[in-house]
Amino acid sequence: MIHSTLLGILTSILSVFVAILIEGASLRSFFHVPAMFLIIGGTLGATFASFSLSQISRAVRDTRFALKKRKETDLKLLFFRFWEKARKDGLLSLEDESKKLDNSFLQKGIQLIVDGSDPRTIEEILWEAHEEKEKEDMKSAKVFETAAGFSPTIGIIGTVLGLVTVLENLDGGTKVLGQGIATAFIATFYGISFANLILLPISNQLKVVAKRESNERQAIMRGILSLQSGENRRILAERIDPFVNQ
Numbered sequence: 001m002i003h004s005t006l007l008g009i010l011t012s013i014l015s016v017f018v019a020i021l022i023e024g025a026s027l028r029s030f031f032h033v034p035a036m037f038l039i040i041g042g043t044l045g046a047t048f049a050s051f052s053l054s055q056i057s058r059a060v061r062d063t064r065f066a067l068k069k070r071k072e073t074d075l076k077l078l079f080f081r082f083w084e085k086a087r088k089d090g091l092l093s094l095e096d097e098s099k100k101l102d103n104s105f106l107q108k109g110i111q112l113i114v115d116g117s118d119p120r121t122i123e124e125i126l127w128e129a130h131e132e133k134e135k136e137d138m139k140s141a142k143v144f145e146t147a148a149g150f151s152p153t154i155g156i157i158g159t160v161l162g163l164v165t166v167l168e169n170l171d172g173g174t175k176v177l178g179q180g181i182a183t184a185f186i187a188t189f190y191g192i193s194f195a196n197l198i199l200l201p202i203s204n205q206l207k208v209v210a211k212r213e214s215n216e217r218q219a220i221m222r223g224i225l226s227l228q229s230g231e232n233r234r235i236l237a238e239r240i241d242p243f244v245n246q
Contacts, residue, residue: 155191
């Protein structure tokens, strides 16, 4: 099943092409290799100059993760299972459960309980890990947001270059002049389109995923501390609910 972000991007691009056809314009007129090369190359170059290679690599990796179908975990049911096991066999029995998990943050929390760490220490360690992960996730969104800011500006540069060429050839006649001006503005068209139809939607989707994972980690923190303190099942649910029901 196609992801909503990809569906939205494809729908937006298709809408542009349909609008061009309805207006009676030629699609060939909107296909200009030098302008496309300038926008893609210029935007990539400016973005690479603004971030480290590791940040850009992470942004690409996070985008692939964000656009991939994700198996949702019911944290409330998971913690209810932990609660039942801890009540019957003690907190140390959760160590075996943690080895079956594919969530490193949850594994860390369970291990801290099993090690008998102080509740305040557990909260500090988990909160620091949570904040660091949140910063990294938002940086990935920032990479695409920054690229979306560069793209229209690069498009204007391309338009200026095209207009300079037109002005240098004013003796070519009205038809040639009109074609030259139209071609010059293609760069602006590309710049605005790349920013608003592709880059910003991806940035926004990364922010949505970052927020969802932030809520998930906060639910895990509350659940871990509730398990350690031996609170009953209802209190455990009350602590997790505000973060899993958003």
